[in-house]
Amino acid sequence: MxxxxxxxxxxxxxxxxxxxxxxxxxxxxxxxxxxxxxxxxxxxxxxxxxxxxxxxxxxxxxxxxxxxxxxxxxxxxxxxxxxxxxxxxxxxxxxxxxxxxxxxxxxxxxxxxxxxxxxxxxxxxxxxxxxxxxxxxxxxxxxxxxxxxxxxxxxxxxxxxxxxxxxxxxxxxxxxxxxxxxxxxxxxxxxxxxxxxxxxxxxxxxxxxxxxxxxxxxxxxxxxxxxxxxxxxxxxxxxxxxxxxxxxxxxxxxxxxxxxxxxxxxxxxxxxxxxxxxxxxxxxxxxxxxxxxxxxxxxxxxxxxxxxxxxxxxxxxxxxxxxxxxxxxxxxxxxxxxxxxxxDPADIEPWRPAAPAPREYRSALGTWWSEGSPFTFAWHAGALQARDADAPADLPPSIFAPIPDRPGVLRTVSGRETGELLRLTRDDTGAVARMHWATYRFTRLQDGFDGGLASDGPE
The missing domain is CATH 3.40.710.10 (DD-peptidase/beta-lactamase superfamily)
Known part of the structure; x- marks a missing residue:
């Protein structure tokens, strides 16, 4: 039929x-x-x-x-x-x-x-x-x-x-x-x-x-x-x-x-x-x-x-x-x-390679930790994105847009924490070393609110 x-x-x-x-x-x-x-x-x-x-x-x-x-x-x-x-x-x-x-x-x-x-x-x-x-x-x-x-x-x-x-x-x-x-x-x-x-x-x-x-x-x-x-x-x-x-x-x-x-x-x-x-x-x-x-x-x-x-x-x-x-x-x-x-679902569009992320965001890509949980930051469709690494695959990511005249600060324009700011803190080489999203700290290693690493256990 x-x-x-x-x-x-x-x-x-x-x-x-x-x-x-x-x-x-x-x-x-x-x-x-x-x-x-x-x-x-x-x-x-x-x-x-x-x-x-x-x-x-x-x-x-x-x-x-x-x-x-x-x-x-x-x-x-x-x-x-x-x-x-x-x-x-x-x-x-x-x-x-x-x-x-x-x-x-x-x-x-x-x-x-x-x-x-x-x-x-x-x-x-x-x-x-x-x-x-x-x-x-x-x-x-x-x-x-x-x-x-x-x-x-x-x-x-x-x-x-x-x-x-x-x-x-x-x-x-x-x-x-x-x-x-x-x-x-x-x-x-x-x-x-x-x-x-x-x-x-x-x-x-x-x-x-x-x-x-x-x-x-x-x-x-x-x-x-x-x-x-x-x-x-x-x-x-x-x-x-x-x-x-x-x-x-x-x-x-x-x-x-x-x-x-x-x-x-x-x-x-x-x-x-x-x-x-x-x-x-x-x-x-x-x-x-x-x-x-x-x-x-x-x-x-x-x-x-x-x-x-x-x-x-x-x-x-x-x-x-x-x-x-x-x-x-x-x-x-x-x-x-x-x-x-x-x-009669929509056609599946083929994936095609695209231009790399702008240099100023490349060091922000990958896994970051906040409140003990991993988040993945990526560059897709011309924008910086983030998602909870444990979230369902069909949950749309958060998408960020730069704020003119505020270097290193982006606004969340959709997804989790819409409206909140993402602040990028760079080290002496210009690489992103820490981020704050909706004021929560994001670090490359899993640490606690006191800054101690989870892997270290109690002192």
Whole structure:
């Protein structure tokens, strides 16, 4: 069975097992044409199910809003650790910081005030902000994770206010147009699939009503195709393959967004949140980065895979389904990302000799000892690196960069002790004789904190 046949079989099984009226799937990687697959019936008599059928993506919308917020931060328009009252005139809860709202740790109640899911009449943006004094702070600020549509909706309007425009226009101008996500829209287009509630005890499927999210739009409004969303998943995990010039967001900022801020469950650390991004660890130092989405009649899973052995560059996947109840939709996206690595891993690049380390670092290479443990310092890919000699082979090394105008001092730019200084002390010949990393002493021989050699034993 071919690789794509395995993908298709997994999709067909999910659609049949989950009883999903329409399922659209896309798997995207930088070195292949995207694989797109559909199965089922759109429910739209004028537009049969195909790769251009549009589905509601629900809370995947939050990842777009989060990117808009980080764009504004990078422009100097806001500070993530400032309260929202610094930028919005709100009647209550103005002390909540932007960072805590992005990571769902601000304690905001889940929904905007009112029984939205009964009335299907969300407030407008102006109403939602004006009614914040009716919303509860269900948990103290920064106590723990609590998912909130309200919190992300507030941030969407905050960032729009900073640009003196609407969230919808800002989204199109700053993300959708630059990335070419032409099939991603705020309103349902003519080729939209019908969303269903599938009966638990029969094969009946009831069309669900359309809900315009109103003021909560920045948290849940968007429609899209699987192809667009697979590209978006790849952007979140590997922006250099989708936005190589950083026109939408700097790769370093997306690194920041992906750093985990909280787990979703105290006792099962199987998923967490960064800054607006859901993180699903996969073992072997791999993580799926993205978001799930749900709206009446629809479920969506949109993720990119990052880290781990064999992961192709720019690997993103989207699974969009027209049933509210089929958890298989959300499971399939992770299964396909795993299958892509298992069945069609990235090519192994051959090793080739390179230029030697600069003379000033050659005497720093080799084994050094600190706190009784060995560390290996090496020069690879044009940088000084270090790793604990006893660490697992798949643990990335620490990488150092020289600090201009500070000879013999380097900054740790990734890996263990990121941000800390490495100081090189040289002897009379100019060779590195001792190092201090994060102020810990590194020596060529195994010695104790008093400078005595381990090999000497007690005096």
């Amino acid at each position: 071919s690789v794509t046949a395995r993908y298709a079989r997994a999709a067909r099984k999910a659609q049949a097992t989950g009883r999903i009226p329409a399922l659209s799937v896309a798997l995207r990687r930088a070195d292949r044409e995207p694989w797109i697959f559909t199965v089922g019936d759109s429910g739209n008599p004028d537009f049969p199910l195909d790769r251009d059928t549009r589905f509601r993506i629900g809370s995947v919308t939050k990842t777009f809003t989060a990117v808009l917020v980080l764009q504004a931060r990078d422009q100097g328009l806001l500070d993530l650790d400032e309260p929202i009252s610094a930028y919005l005139d709100v009647p209550a809860h103005g002390d909540a910081t932007i960072r805590r709202l992005l990571s769902h740790t601000a304690g905001f109640q889940r929904e905007a005030p009112g029984d939205i899911w009964d009335t299907l009449m969300p407030p407008s943006s102006a109403e939602m902000l004006a009614q914040l004094d009716r919303a509860e702070r269900v948990l103290p600020h920064a106590l723990r994770f609590h998912y909130s549509n309200l919190g992300l909706a507030v941030l969407g309007h905050l960032v729009a206010r900073l640009h003196d425009t609407t969230w919808e226009k800002l989204l199109a101008d700053r993300i959708l147009d630059p990335l070419g996500l032409a099939a991603t829209t705020v309103l349902p287009p003519a080729q939209a699939a019908v969303g269903y509630l599938v009966d638990a005890y029969s094969d009946a499927a009831r069309p669900e009503p359309y809900l315009d999210a109103g003021g909560v739009a920045p948290a849940a409004q968007l429609w899209s195709t699987a192809a667009d969303m697979a590209t978006w998943g790849a952007f979140l995990a590997s922006p250099e393959t989708v936005d190589p010039d950083g026109a939408v967001l700097a790769a370093t900022t997306l690194d920041e967004m992906r750093w985990p801020h909280t787990t979703r469950d105290e006792t099962q650390w199987v998923s967490g949140f960064g800054l607006g991004l859901l993180l699903a660890p996969q073992g072997r130092r791999a993580v799926h980065v993205g978001h799930n989405g749900a709206m009446p009649g629809f479920l969506a899973g949109v993720y990119g895979r990052r880290g781990g052995e064999g992961v192709p560059a720019g690997l993103g996947c989207a699974v969009l389904g027209s049933s509210t109840t089929a958890a298989e939709t959300l499971d399939l996206v992770h299964e396909l990302l795993r299958l892509a690595v298992e069945l």
